[in-house]
Amino acid sequence: SSKVLKTDEVTSSLVQSEPWTVLAHKKPEKDWKAYNPKTMRPPSLPEGTKSMKIMTWNVNGLRALLKLESFSALQLAQRENFDVLCLQETKIQVKDVEEVKKALSDGYDHSFWSCSVSKLGYSGTAIISRIKPLSVRYGTGLSGSDHDMEGRIVTAEFESFYLISTYVPNSGDGLKRLSYRIEEWDKTLSNYIKELEKSKPVVLTGDLNCAHEEIDIYNPAGNKRSAGFTIEERESFRENFLDKGFVDTFRKQHPGVVGYTYWGYRHGTRKTNKRWRLDYLVSESMAGNVHDSYILPDINGSDHCPIGLILKL
C-alpha cells in the first residue's frame, strides 16, 4: 500500500512477522545483533560428511503438544530431520509412556523416558532417537537428593559420546529452591558428567534454567533476583560447567548475538521477543566438531522453542 509508516509502526510490523529478528532491548549494549535463523546459519555440510543432528526442546507438557494438530514432535522431525530429539518437561507419567511412544514412533524407534515418580505429571525428560544407543541410564545414580525421583536426567550412550537430556530444577518463586539447585543439583550433575567423561566425551543438552550472561536475558537489571538469573546460578553455571571445559556452543558460534529460547506465557512476550536464553547445547571435547548450533524461534507449541546442534563425526 501507499501508506508511509512511522518508525514505531515499522518496528511493530517487524515484530509481528518475525520478532526474534528484532532486538527488543531498549539499549542494545556494544554491537549486539538479534539472531536470525534465516541468515545466520552456515551452509549445509557437503554430501557424504558424517554428521549427527541433535535437537532439544522443553515442550512444557508433551500431551498438550501432541494434541495440537498444527504441530507435533514428528512434524518437527519432518522439517528438521534430526537424528536425536531431547525433551524436557514432558510431564509424562510412567504409566503413559507406552501410549506416548506410539504417538511418536515414526522412524524413531528408540525412545527413553525419565519420569517423575515423586510428583506425577511434573518435570520429566526423554531422548528420542533414530539411532539405537549402546546404553541408557536414568538419573545420575549419585546419592544425595531428589534428583533421580523427578525424572530430570536421561543419558544415552552413542559410539563417540554420551548424550544427556536434562531439565535443571527451577529455583522457584521466592528462590525457595535456590540452595538445593546450586548445592545439590548443579554439583551432582557436574560430578555425574565428570564420571562419564572418564570413558567418553559428553554432550550435555536441555533446559539448563540459567541465563548465563546479560546478553542472554531481556531485562538483566530487573531480573537479578529472578530464578534463572541470580548471581548464584550464573556463577554455578560457570564453575560447574564452563570452567570444567564445557562450551556454550551457541555463544561460541555467535558472540554478541541475542537469541532467546524461552518466552513464558505470562506476559505474551513471544511477540515482543522479551525473554531468556535458557536452553543450551553445551558439549565438552566435541566443541571442535560443532558445525551449527542454532535456534528455531518460530516453532510454537511451548513457551520454549527447540534448538539444534549439528555435529560432524
Next chain:
Amino acid sequence: SSKVLKTDEVTSSLVQSEPWTVLAHKKPEKDWKAYNPKTMRPPSLPEGTKSMKIMTWNVNGLRALLKLESFSALQLAQRENFDVLCLQETKIQVKDVEEVKKALSDGYDHSFWSCSVSKLGYSGTAIISRIKPLSVRYGTGLSGSDHDMEGRIVTAEFESFYLISTYVPNSGDGLKRLSYRIEEWDKTLSNYIKELEKSKPVVLTGDLNCAHEEIDIYNPAGNKRSAGFTIEERESFRENFLDKGFVDTFRKQHPGVVGYTYWGYRHGTRKTNKRWRLDYLVSESMAGNVHDSYILPDINGSDHCPIGLILKL
C-alpha cells in the same frame, strides 16, 4: 433427498434432533410418554393475570457457562423472561461474587449467593431476582453439620411465600456420604422448611439429587445402588418432603410422563436421553397455584437443564 430410511435410521434421526421427545427406555412400562416441551405446555395465562415465573438450574460451574458465548443466564432471561432464577453448583467463591454479579446484572438487580467456604469452587447456590425480596437467609441456621459451610441453601422471602434454592449433597461414589445425606441433610432441610412454613408457604426448588420413582430414571434396575436412586434416598424424599405435604409439581401435572433434567457428561447420554429427573420444583400450599411446571431440555451449557414453574398469585 429420495433416500428411504429404515426404522432404525428414523429413530436415530429423531434422537439427533430432539432426543427428549423419544422414550429411550427399552421397555416403557404402562403407558409412559416422553415429555415434549413443545406440545405439553399449557397456553399462556390470560393477559393481566398476576403470576410469577421461577426457574431453577444446576449450572455445573457458572464461570464456564458465562464463557460460552452461545449461551448465558441472561440469554435464558431473554428467552424465558423469568422473574427469579435459582442456581445450583455455581462453584463460585465468595471473593468472585461481585465480578459474577456484574456479568449477570441486566434487569436482575437482586442476587444472593451462598458459597462454600469449606471447599473453594465447590457446590454453591444462588437466587437471582428482578423482584426485591423482603428478606434473605443463607444456610439453615440449624445446628449439626457442614450444611451451612458448603453453600447449599439460600432462601429469599417474597410477599406470599419463601423461595429456597438448594443443592442437596450427592451421596457420592461408593455411597460414602449416604448416611450424612439422609440422617443429617434431609432431616435438617425438612426441619428448616417446617420452621419457615409457620409464617408463610414455601416453594422448595433446586437439585434435590434424587430420582424419586422408576419413571424418573433411565435404567432403574441398574441404578438401585447408585447415588440419587438408592431406596434410602427415595424413601427419605417421600418421608421428609412428600409426606409433609410437599408436591412434586412436574409429576402432578404430568403423571406417566418421562422427563429428565440431568444427563451427566460421562457417557455422552444427552443425545440418547438416558438419564434422571433430579431437579424438582416442589412446593407446599402453593400447589394449587401452579400454572405450569416444565422442563427445557434443549438448553445446553450444563449437564442439567433448567426447569421452570409458573405460579398464579
Next chain:
DNA sequence: CGTGCAATG
C-alpha cells in the same frame, strides 16, 4: 467428560 482448584513455571 467436564468443572474448578492447586502446584508449577
Next chain:
DNA sequence: CATTGCACG
C-alpha cells in the same frame, strides 16, 4: 497464561 493432576459429579 499455560501445563498437569486432583476432587467431585
